[in-house]
Amino acid sequence: MTDAASLADRVREGELRLHELEAHADADTAAEARRSLVEEQSGASLDAVGNYGFPAEAAESAIENMVGAIQVPMGVAGPVSVDGGSVSGEKYLPLATTEGALLASVNRGCSVINSAGGATARVLKSGMTRAPVFRVADVAEAEALVSWTRDNFAALKEAAEETTNHGELLDVTPYVVGNSVYLRFRYDTKDAMGMNMATIATEAACGVVEEETTASLVALSGNLCSDKKPAAINAVEGRGRSVTADVRIPREVVEERLHTTPEAVAELNTRKNLVGSAKAASLGFNAHVANVVAAMFLATGQDEAQVVEGSNAITTAEVQDGDLYVSVSIASLEVGTVGGGTKLPTQSEGLDVLGVSGGGDPAGSNADALAECIAVGSLAGELSLLSALASRHLSSAHAELGR
Ligand SMILES: CC(C)(COP(=O)([O-])OP(=O)([O-])OC[C@H]1O[C@@H](n2cnc3c(N)ncnc32)[C@H](O)[C@@H]1OP(=O)([O-])[O-])[C@@H](O)C(=O)NCCC(=O)NCCSC(=O)C[C@@](C)(O)CC(=O)[O-]
Ligand SMILES: NC(=O)C1=CN([C@@H]2O[C@H](COP(=O)(O)OP(=O)(O)OC[C@H]3O[C@@H](n4cnc5c(N)ncnc54)[C@H](OP(=O)(O)O)[C@@H]3O)[C@@H](O)[C@H]2O)C=CC1
Numbered sequence: 001m002t003d004a005a006s007l008a009d010r011v012r013e014g015e016l017r018l019h020e021l022e023a024h025a026d027a028d029t030a031a032e033a034r035r036s037l038v039e040e041q042s043g044a045s046l047d048a049v050g051n052y053g054f055p056a057e058a059a060e061s062a063i064e065n066m067v068g069a070i071q072v073p074m075g076v077a078g079p080v081s082v083d084g085g086s087v088s089g090e091k092y093l094p095l096a097t098t099e100g101a102l103l104a105s106v107n108r109g110c111s112v113i114n115s116a117g118g119a120t121a122r123v124l125k126s127g128m129t130r131a132p133v134f135r136v137a138d139v140a141e142a143e144a145l146v147s148w149t150r151d152n153f154a155a156l157k158e159a160a161e162e163t164t165n166h167g168e169l170l171d172v173t174p175y176v177v178g179n180s181v182y183l184r185f186r187y188d189t190k191d192a193m194g195m196n197m198a199t200i201a202t203e204a205a206c207g208v209v210e211e212e213t214t215a216s217l218v219a220l221s222g223n224l225c226s227d228k229k230p231a232a233i234n235a236v237e238g239r240g241r242s243v244t245a246d247v248r249i250p251r252e253v254v255e256e257r258l259h260t261t262p263e264a265v266a267e268l269n270t271r272k273n274l275v276g277s278a279k280a281a282s283l284g285f286n287a288h289v290a291n292v293v294a295a296m297f298l299a300t301g302q303d304e305a306q307v308v309e310g311s312n313a314i315t316t317a318e319v320q321d322g323d324l325y326v327s328v329s330i331a332s333l334e335v336g337t338v339g340g341g342t343k344l345p346t347q348s349e350g351l352d353v354l355g356v357s358g359g360g361d362p363a364g365s366n367a368d369a370l371a372e373c374i375a376v377g378s379l380a381g382e383l384s385l386l387s388a389l390a391s392r393h394l395s396s397a398h399a400e401l402g403r
Contacts, residue, residue, distance in 0.1 A: 003029065004025075007030065007033035008036050011033070011037055012037070018037065019064055026056075026057065027060060027066065031056050034066070035068060046067060046068060048071075053069075054344065058343070061343070062340070073098065074094055074095065074096040074346075076092040076094055077092070077095060077380065078091060078092045078093050079092050080113050081113065081114050081117070082372060083120045084120070084122065084369060085122045086366075086368035086369040087355075087372050091353075091354055091376075093354070093373060093377045094299035095292065095296055095299055095377070096295055096350075097294070097298070099291065100398070100401045100402030100403070101401040102291055102295065102381075104397070106380045106381045106384065108380075109381055109383040109384040110380045112383055113249075113379065116247050116253060119246065119380075120245065120246055120247070121245035121373075123243045124244060126364070127171075127187060127188060127240075128193065128194035128334065129225050129239055130184075130185050130187075130202040130221065130225050131225045131226075132183060132185075132206050132222055133223075134182075134216060135215065135216045136179050136180075136181055136215050138179055139179070141179070142176045142180075144214075145214075146174040149183055152212070153171075155208055155212075156169065156208060157205075163200050164201055166191075167187045167194065167198065168187060169201065170188055172205075182224040184225070188364065189336070190363040191336060191337045191358070191367045192338050192339045192340075193306075193334050193367075194334075199220060225239075226239075227306070227309075228306060228308055228309075230308055231283075231309075234331060236331070239331075239332035240306075241330075241332075242329070242332065242333070243333055243372060244330075245328050245372070245378070245379040247326055247327075247379060247383075248320060248323050249262075249325075249326070250323050254323075254324050258383070258390075258391070259387065261390075264390040265326070265390050266319050268389055268390050269326075272386075272389070273286055285315065286311070286315040286382060287315065287385045289313040289315070289381070290307055290310065291381055292380075293307050293311065293330070294310075296374045297310070299350040300354070300370065301340060301343070302334070302341065303334070303341065310330060312330065313328055314328070314331075315328050315382045326382065326386075328375060333374060335370045337351055355369075
């Protein structure tokens with residue numbers, strides 16, 4: 001095996017490319033060699049980046065050209081009492097962030113939820129989508145492809161499911177725009193977030209489409225999926241898990257712990273989260289669900305770009321017999337407890353804090369449980385931030401904790 005200095009020399013001499021080092025040394029040595037090359041070229045010091053706490057080998061399927069790791073502080077909120085379809089009991093919520101005051105806020109929300117007897121959460125729909133785009137001659141051929149797809153679901157399902165032991169094709173929804181046809185494949189991906197699984201399975205099904213029809217595949221992803229972009233289709237139809245959490249907080253708890261009233265929170269929610277978001281043509285009718293989704297995604301090894309879809313959430317608040325009822329419904333929360341970044345040691349520990357690491361029994365139940373915990377964390381965050389706005393404590397809280 002080669003040491004880092006001689007590996008770096010071989011790159012300087014043009015004998016090796018920067019991305020080829022793992023073929024000549026272990027992953028930690030390769031990362032060390034790359035750091036020295038980057039330091040030399042940029043003048044930056046990568047001492048902190050190189051001071052990571054897991055074997056680089058563990059990240060091999062998560063990154064290429066690795067030089068080290070950035071570290072995001074992780075904290076916990078709670079424990080919070082959750083009554084979910086796949087999870088129940090008191091849970092600490094792991095959150096990784098650099099936004100001071102966020103953990104304090106979610107923590108306050110959790111303690112208020114506990115004072116109300118806990119939150120309820122349920123996954124109400126589940127399915128990961130991939131929508132390839134096909135070229136056809138004209139609208140008549142487009143109609144023929146749509147009919148063929150409806151008549152041949154069993155053949156598409158068979159081809160797709162041959163590529164996976166866990167995935168199940170649930171349905172295929174066609175969309176036509178002139179001579180482009182989009183087939184939106186939706187899968188039950190069990191405990192995997194499922195984007196690799198769905199992509200591989202859909203490619204196999206596309207082979208059947210091309211063999212049996214006149215359609216020609218233009219791209220395996222035609223953006224009607226829709227992955228990692230703001231898209232109304234995800235907010236309406238759902239993608240990944242569609243999950244809802246709610247709680248009813250007694251008036252005295254709202255007044256004592258949140259320094260406001262149920263009426264003030266309900267009015268603020270209407271004017272801000274509903275009317276304000278409508279005027280802004282936002283897809284997110286909430287205050288900061290993305291804060292909790294992003295922080296829990298980082299702490300548990302989710303694909304952070306999918307925070308885009310995770311922010312498709314509606315928060316409601318109403319006064320019920322003098323108490324405050326609040327709910328959060330996240331339409332497209334794409335989460336997994338196997339695969340992707342969940343295998344990394346620190347992220348896997350984050351999942352362990354929730355007790356949802358790895359495959360669930362039955363399959364899919366761990367990812368459902370993770371979605372329910374994120375929904376309850378989001379509910380806690382909404383409760384606390386809405387209350388801080390109602391009591392005019394937002395800027396003072398951030399001045400005190402976040403600067
Ligand atoms: C900061 C608080 C919680 C103070 O709130 P408070 O009620 O004055 O605090 P408190 O000292 O009375 O403590 C109440 C509870 O808060 C928690 N708490 C309190 N301090 C800590 C701490 N240091 N560490 C951990 N937990 C803490 C803790 O649960 C505590 O209960 P206890 O355990 O003591 O019985 C409150 O003012 C608050 O939540 N403010 C809102 C802050 C917030 O939500 N920030 C994040 C979102 S801002 C943003 O990114 C998005 C935005 C705003 O642009 C989106 C939009 O447009 O709306
Ligand atoms: N390809 C793409 O277009 C995109 C990929 N990504 C990336 O894809 C990755 C996530 O894809 P994903 O498919 O979730 O993960 P992986 O590609 O890591 O695959 C996970 C595999 O785990 C196996 N598995 C074992 N136990 C279970 C279980 N209980 N439930 C479900 N599957 C199980 C399945 O194998 P089997 O199928 O054999 O049953 C499954 O395919 C992330 O790294 C993400 O960043 C993100 C966006 C787009």
